[in-house]
Amino acid sequence: MPDVMEFKPGDYRFIVSPGGPFSAGVAAMPGFGLRRVRFLHPIPMADGFAFIKRHLGHEGRPVTALAACELRSPAAMTGEQFQKFNGEYLKTLHDWGCKAGEINPLARSNLAPITEIPNEAMFFAFTYTVPESGASGDFLISGKPEIRDGAPPAERIVGGRDVSLKGLEVKARFVMDAMRERVAALGCDWARVTAAQIYTVHDVRPLLDTVFAESSISQIGLAWYPAWPPVIGMEFEVDVRSVRAELVIAGR
Template sequence: MTSDFAAGNYSFIPGVFQYSAGAAANPGYEVERVRFDKWLPLAEGFARIAQYIQAVGRPLTSFCACELRSPAAFTDEGFRNFNLHYVKTLAEWGVYDGKTNPVARSNVCPEIDPPTEPSFYAFSFTRPSQSASPSFVIAGSGESQDGAASYAERTVRYRDISPDGIKEKVRYVVDVMEKRMAAFGHGWKDATAAQTYTIRDFYPVFADALVSRGAARAGLTWHFARPPVIDLEYEMDCRRVMREVVI
């Protein structure tokens, strides 16, 4: 089930208060992804994003997705506190109404040479397009199941980094990606990029759980990073975006 965010010209999959599960441009619009050549701390990143979006004549409500990098994995409480801070700017932009957040997001923690504070790696927004080709961004997901319980209680194969444990985690996350794309009427055949975030060896399951299902149709970008919450081990996101730039 998706909802429409008319002010941003995109639809989204409702998620939790800090992010949606995915965003897709409405007809007549497309998603543009912009990656920063150098990571920008949160406040500086928001300012640069606003400048970029407004310079091309788009409202700040067109902001539909972002990719963050954090210094280290959070505790449950620490993650909630960070998210409460993060959504303040979205509220100021008229994107977050205090309950529903249409912006898709990934937030991961580089294992080597991480930033000293949460920073922006990339962002996406909608802009008018003459193309009939759809575009979407699916939010990052680790192996935690939906629900109000603690991450420890709803994590697939919690703290199990055995080959079988990693296999089940990977398969679960791939399933989540497929379900989210299906909500927009799409699948792996439509994705132009897929990214994975883990420091664990998932090669033994790569062919079966990813390649055979089409998840690596356009290749797979592996970021040597941890998911944002302690004891999560494997995360993915994916997208269909025709216009990508680096600034």
């Protein structure tokens, strides 16, 4: 079972991803809920951080209440490019105190759209904790592609380059198993999932009848984004959440 830590400045706990630029998922502490804000239109990352700081201040929340970021990139990146991007992304968060020692607690997803392609890194949405009497059980799981963490390079990508329907089903089942494991690690209830997001350029319609219906998420607001996962070589990524309040705000 993955290690779970409490991030007291943010009023949430998170699944530790040692050395990673983000955690595997977060859950609000008892007495706190999660609130998600999607920008009406994605805005540049620097502007997104500035908006988040102002928004949290208006809400009476510290910047450390930021629990998850959803990003958009111009294209899938090489491993080296991804590391460089993460270094820039983390500068602001670390300046805000959004870290637990050397561990990064926030959840994250990132993708590279194949339509309406941005010309720079953009913020799509963010999630933060808010005090709420009687609240418990809200969670958000980071985007997970079909990779085995810690596996040798030749075995790392589940299903390899097979993107046939059968290959995609193998990838999807692996990713959905990981989603369930992460929700369980946080001590949360899968039945409370309120939305799921799929990031792939491949047709996932046939998987609705099998993988996603079996997971009881095919009719709760499943969103498919035609996009590549953030690193070259990955084909399929999913995240899930249980968030009690969601807003859409024009960031400009």
